[in-house]
Amino acid sequence: MNLLNISGSPHVHSDESTKKIMWRVNAALVPALLVAIAYFGINALLVSIISVASCVLFQWLIEKYILKTPTTVGDGSAVVTGLLLAFNVPATVDMMWIVVIGALFAIGVAKMSFGGLGKNPFNPAIAGRIFLLISFPVQMTTWPQVGGLFPMNFDLATGATPLGAFKEGALPTDVTFMDAFLGHIGGSMGEVSALAILLGAAYLCWKKIITWHIPVTFIGTAFVFSGILWLIDPTAYMDPVMTILTGGIMLGACFMATDMVTSPMAKSGQLIFGFGCGLLTIVIRNWGAYPEGVSFAILIMNSVTPLLNRWCKPKRFAN
């Protein structure tokens, strides 16, 4: 007979694991990926594959040759980073090499230099995106326009996103709410379709990987705040429905602000976090230099997370 195992209680485990969580997040990203491929065609597919492959490769290389620790690429977290990074860039030919640099920054600097999964203060995909946005401003804001379904050519027509156009002057009149909801607009490849993102978010909620707190407060705050501005001056500010449907608010609120590692743990902290993200996004969009502020907003709130973890304690049973 085997030796008896001895440990303190409990002697069972829920079978939940980091690996399962990460692969479920990947599964939740699939609808948005499919929409991206449908609208941006082979470019989107290639950029995603390159991004994921380079994230995984960099993590493997760093763990094997620099940290000399057992590899953890199997847990799927590098794949999540790769997909989210790809979702945050436009699906153009240029991106196929630029995204590799983004992946190196995201994995090498934003994640592994802090000690790997669980220890990074900032969401690696967001850090990677911002690094690219600052380093390659032109390529990062050359948005392919959505043509038909499944375009197989590499050179898609480019143009401004609704947000960019609005910043320049006025919202293109031909963009309807439905277009924005389904994703028939220009933009980064993963952010265009609110529907696909909400599908993924619903799956994550069902699997109890995310809770409603951050997405709802994030989107809600953005909606209310932009609504107030819009009521004050409908010509100078975008209307609130369009505000939350365009740009990265949906993607950010559902997938990037909810990143377990970089968001607060207590529910009350999550509410503040979501509120801060929504507020900062609208502030940056309306009064900042960039047309889009989601990633900056999340990054700033990431840096506040340790404080929120300190201040916001769960309700004690016995107080």
Next chain:
Amino acid sequence: MKTFRMGGVHPEENKISNDAAIEVMPVGKQMVVLMNQHLGAPATPIVQKGDKVKVGQLIGEAQTFMCANVHSPVSGTVTKVEPCKDAFGLAKPAVWINVEGDEWMETIDRTPDIKRECTLEPKEIVAKLKEMGIVGLGGATFPAHIKYSIPEGKKAEYLIINAAECEPYLTSDYRVMMEHAEEVCIGVSILRKALGVPNAYIGIESNKPLAIAKMQEMAKQFEGIIVEPLKVKYPQGAEKQLINAVTGRRVGSGKLPIDSGCVVSNLGTAFAVYEAIQKNKPLIENILTVTGKELPSQHNYIVRIGTTYNEIISHSIGQLPETTGKVISGGTMMGKAVVNLDAPTVKGNSSVLVIGEKEARRAPETNCIRCGKCASACPMGLEPYLFSLLVKNNRVEEAKAHNILDCIECGCCFFSCPANKPLTDEIRLGKNKVRAMMAAKK
């Protein structure tokens, strides 16, 4: 349906021994009776080598406050009074008895008649609980006479009987309800009388519909017994959670249930109380479940205290299966892993649970991903991940400031941790460190 207010998990119930009726385990050739089968100081042996003892005879006397009497579970000759290794390999004072026949004390009523009337006064009941060595059978083995002596200035308003049996696998309480509902209700009435409270509540998790029906039926014949079905959620049967579920009250930090006007006893205790008060039978038997997915058969037994684990195993299933990974005394969430199978059982043992090698092994620990699942699973609203960090870095003061001592060690945090961190272990270690620090300060 009632439940407690925060946290909790739902492990697989695995009540596979539900339908196994209680059998009587035969008495072995030699019995070892440990002297500390309860919370507190060990009892003092009052027999010597060569003494003849009868079943139910007092052999260990409670001489300090936090202590309980120990009685002989068998008749025979005392061979030695020497330490014996307990289930965890640690030597404990014990009385070794060679079994000869099965001669019971004359005072014990062994007839099958059920006696309903109890004419004793509350004080007499408590005295008799002490005399009979009754302890809480929910796991903590807290001496019953101390629990039922309400301190000056405090008043019991609720008596709550814990029949939730929220631990996976365990079915001994369920079987007692199914087979001895009347005795249990009499026991509860006696306890109610001892406390002088208007109502006693029996909390039963709703995954035991037959037991709920049976108890409700029986409770109608008694005054002031209310059966309360509870939601199936672990740790529904934890003292503070049960109080919260049944009464809505909350026991404060560092406080006892009586501070909230509640007294909680286990269902098995109520049955033991019945036997002690009405039948004069001291606590010399355990009702325990022999179960496990790997085992060929499932059993519930009534076992004399002092029977070794090996005797129980060989009588019930012959031998442990090849795939055995762990033998647990108690349930999977709060039970203790047994290392010494030659050790005698003690009061409060509720099961011999066998777990396969695969299930028993903990998965390797990985980085904390700060998901907060431990905090949302914690029924006390604590932050296990934080304790893990603080304990590792020896920041004992801070751990105390974050109420580490409120932890009830239910294991929900480890159960739900996707990184497989031994959070419950770390918190236990932290609690020990905090207590050591507080002791050093005094």
Next chain:
Amino acid sequence: MTQQILIAVLVLGALGIFFAVVLYIVAQKFKVVEDPLIDEVAEVLPGANCGGCGKAGCRAFAEACVSQGNMEGLRCAPGGDAVMAKIGQLLGCAVEQGEPQVAVVRCNPANCGDKRKSNYDGLRSCAFQNTVYTGESGCPFGCLGCGDCVAACQFDAIHMGENGVPVVDADKCTACGACAKACPRRVIELRNKGKKDRRVYVSCVNKEKGAVAMKSCANACIGCGKCAKVCPMEAITVEGNLSYIDYKKCIACRKCVTECPTKAIKDVGFPTPAVKPAPKPAEAPAAEKVEVPVAEKVEVKN
């Protein structure tokens, strides 16, 4: 243009002066008057903050020295006599010379490892494992092997050996006592280093009766007392089935080592006897004169 530069210079200059004044006032107001001697003493100390002296750190030790004015009851073990002498000079007081000490792990690794009786699967912490059960070897007194001592050592002087029992690197060990404090079973003891680094000690802390102790470990001290009888210095006492060698009395004659029936007594630092490194069992009687268990010789460093 010049005007702009001028404004910038003036503004920054004004700010600089303003903050300098503020800083000066604050520094004056919150000035902490401290004996400069404390700094000097702290300078001499090793600065490892090991806590071996019982103070919170080297600075606290220096403060204690200065406020006390003498060195009674204060000793920096890692610094040794050299550092103590320097502090004595600074304070102008006499310093007791201490015998250099070293940490000794009093548990025999030979029996553990493959003879485990259970598999510990919980938190890797001796302090915690000690609250769960006896440990993998089944010995309720011996080393638990989770390395609380290794984690406690500030000097990288103690490491887990192959058998799951820690091994002390005597060259690095400063006898600060952190490992001994960290050990929940008090297996580790500080003992005098001994002349030429030669030490004899009972490598067991099991107080169970002989037969019981032997069940969990073949090298357990069974408290037979043979060592005490043979000791010319009366340095060995047997108490509670366990013998103990008083290192102050021991002259390292090693009579007890050869006498011990379970080889629980270890000698360290003695030259390897002239016999072949691994004598066959048949040859063993021939080497009776210099019979020193060869297996024990491997660990000269302990």
